[in-house]
Amino acid sequence: MNADIIEEISIDCVVFGFNKQNLEVLLVQHAEGESKGKWGLLGGWVKTKESTDDAAHRIVYELTSLENIYLEQLKAFTDPDRVISERVITIGYYTLLNREDYNIKAGLKVFEAKWHKINEIPDLIFDHNEILNFSLMHLRNRVRQAPIGFNLLPEKFTLLQLMHLYEEILGVELDKSNFRRKILHMKLLVELNEKQQEVSHRAAKLYKFDSEIYKKLTEKGFNFEF
Template identity: 55%
Template sequence: MPDTDHPYSNHVEPARTPDNVIKALSIDNLIFGLDHGQLDVMLIKHREGISKGRWGLPGGWIRYDENLRDAASRHLHELTGVQNLYLEQLKTFGRLDRFPSERVVTIAYYALVSAEDYSLVAGNNAADASWFNIRELPELIYDHAEILQYGIEFLQQQVRRRPIGFNLLPEKFTLLELQELYESILGTKLDKPNFRRKIMKMNLLASCEEKQQGVAHRAAKLYRFDEQAYQALTEKGFSFEI
């Protein structure tokens, strides 16, 4: 074995380009939204580069002097106009042939939002930016279909174990909206009275002391997710389970 193969020895500066990115390393964002009870994902159509005119996840290169999450936020903002989203790391994908012509490893981040809160604006580098229902996707570049599939399965698991689903709803929501969210993601039917009891017993919802407006039936109470209560319960070893 050559001496140069020692771990962390043999330093050579990574390649830098005029805009100072690490050329072997990219970010891809998976932004999920809920629209009319259906799970959507945010995609962009590339304006330039080798994938011009095709749809893919909003992402791009990581700069040499930029933290990973910052890179994820920057690309999301530049490509879709969306800002101030809390992005969580999902997984790193690095199959040898995932990117054409050279080796690129990509770190996937994800976030969950209420789709109706975000009107997308294609940035300078994107020809288009739009929400897509996860069951009606266009063909995606590179291995983005694989990344998306992984993200959807991850979401289905996580949503039962952690109260991340609330991020997909507007600030104020009804119990039925919450239930339909879970039914939509999990692909099951849930019993209404039982669901509401289960949720309410967790003490994670705070009443807004308000009711729905303009519905053609009895208006439901509005609730919001009580972040503080969740923090307090988490520290006591509480575990969210649907």
């Protein structure tokens, strides 16, 4: 076997979730190997006879019981020193989830699977902080071009909830009146004859997405700068 041939390919998945007001990422605490006890992204090896896409879905399921989720490939991370003990190339993936729709269960290879706020991320194993930062940058670019983050919201939501989502993803504070004017001008939302229920403050109007407009904007893209 030629010692110059790279044999090890892994997968690392960034799973973003939105918890009402906070953007979070799912991390696992490893239960074995040199990274035992440390936190990292959802990762594992690619098997000989599976594609990287199949490997990504298998790994996520084995570590957290999450299945039937959409995973988008980011890029390969190839720094020769990303893993000290051996030469490993990893393929990064990411996804966005509405946390309330999924039940997370830690697999046998990890002590714990836990959501962390995006601004409270610990030091992760290997180059996982770099992979996470790249994923977040990619996410911020994408939400300005397509409504990909909207699946993090419930079916019916307020304009304030939508604004909080974009503030969390973009890492900025948005002007409430400007956001309202621009989002309503897009004709993307359907105003419902309903208001929030069981809230201590003044109940706000509820909206949902116009599925046809949503589909068109997703296909052709748009400028979503605020």
